[in-house]
Amino acid sequence: MEQLVAWGIIFVLAGIPILTAIPLIVIAMRQANIERERLKLTHYYFCGHPQVALPLAGWKIPVAGIRLLAWQRGYAEVGGPNPGTLVFRLLETAPDGPPAVPAAAPAVAATGHPTRRQLRRRRQLTKRLESGHIAWARLRELGIGMAELDNVARAKGFSLARSLGNRDDPTVLLSRVPIWRVSDATDSRIGRSLTSLERRVAISAGGGLTAVAGGTWMFVLLYGDLPVVLNVGIGIFAALSVGATVWLAVGVWVRDTTHRMSLMIREFDGRMKLALYGNFYLLDRWVIGDVANELGYAYVGSYHGIYGSSRMNHVRIVYARTPNYQPRGQR
Structure with a gap:
């Protein structure tokens, strides 16, 4: 009898992690599917096209999520030919040459006093601006807004050449010279x-x-x-x-x-x-x-x-x- 109780305790203790892991795995798989859909939308539609018509059928992301992703990628909704299709237009495009920096992108304001990590990132950026001809910067890592970064760059003879990623958390390229291809923007x-x-x-x-x-x-x-x-x-x-x-x-x-x-x-x-x-x-x-x-x-x-x-x-x-x-x- 004691052996049966002991084995029962062992099975219960072993089963708890398994039973706990199952719902976590299910949640992770659902989240992975959503992220995969978001990547598809980004690469197939919200990737710099001046205007896109997006059919809603077949997407697992809610319409509100699609609209949020479009806004993050710099697109504004302009209506559609029917309720099953959404049409978005890029807020700012460049007819040729390097892509324009989206002027409508909201600034990422500094949150109070900068953290030690943000100060370290700022020092790293300053060294890049003083010693090279290009520099990449992520506003949220620096804890500053686009306007402040633009002022810092211009004081060192740099200008904004690219803005990649989401509008609310962009990664920006600063350069002394025109950058026609992003492959040229490496150190x-x-x-x-x-x-x-x-x-x-x-x-x-x-x-x-x-x-x-x-x-x-x-x-x-x-x-x-x-x-x-x-x-x-x-x-x-x-x-x-x-x-x-x-x-x-x-x-x-x-x-x-x-x-x-x-x-x-x-x-x-x-x-x-x-x-x-x-x-x-x-x-x-x-x-x-x-x-x-x-x-x-x-x-x-x-x-x-x-x-x-x-x-x-x-x-x-x-x-x-x-x-x-x-x-x-x-x-």
Whole structure:
């Protein structure tokens, strides 16, 4: 009888996490489907077209959500031919050359005193403006508005050249010279780095190596009879494996926006198909989509994690090169 009670307690304790995980998985899958729909809408419709007609049939996002996404992408609703179709018009477009910075984008006002992270980001931006010819900035990271950023840029001889992502949280390009293609808006001083896919593979391999090394070290300490030097060597190897894996996962996060944008833009290097993990760059997926569209890549599909943040979400986006792509300025 005591054994049955003990086994019952074990099954209950084991079943609680499983029963708790099931609804969380269902919620995560529903959220992933919604995010996938939002990406499709962004890449197929709200991607810089002067005017789009959007049929409502087949979309799982509510109409209010579609209207909110359109506003975030810089579009205004102008009516439609019938109740089943919404028509949106881009608030500001450029007839040729570089895309115009959306003047209607609301400023992101500073929230009281800047945080230590915002002060660090501001110092990083100041160094970029003093030493280079381009700089990327995310207003919310800096804790300032568009007007204040424009004043800072003009004082250093820069002007606003791009505004990517959502209107309420844009990532802005500042440049001393005209930028006709976003592929030119990278810092040439940044050396070659792993792509996000290579980084993902390296982290998986590093995690496996760390587990093997750590397990071997614990086994040797408990049951082995090896020399002390060898024991210490295995422990150091395990510690180095952990450090390298963690650095691969979050090392890019400490870099400034210009560094992260440069690495992300370089991923679109002319390959016919690529998979990109956006969370490694700590960039909004809408910013990545704007870069992909401008460089002639079409959205194919995506996988989303369980995190709600658009920048922290473990999202893998697959892009394919469009066959008739022509760079801006070429006809």
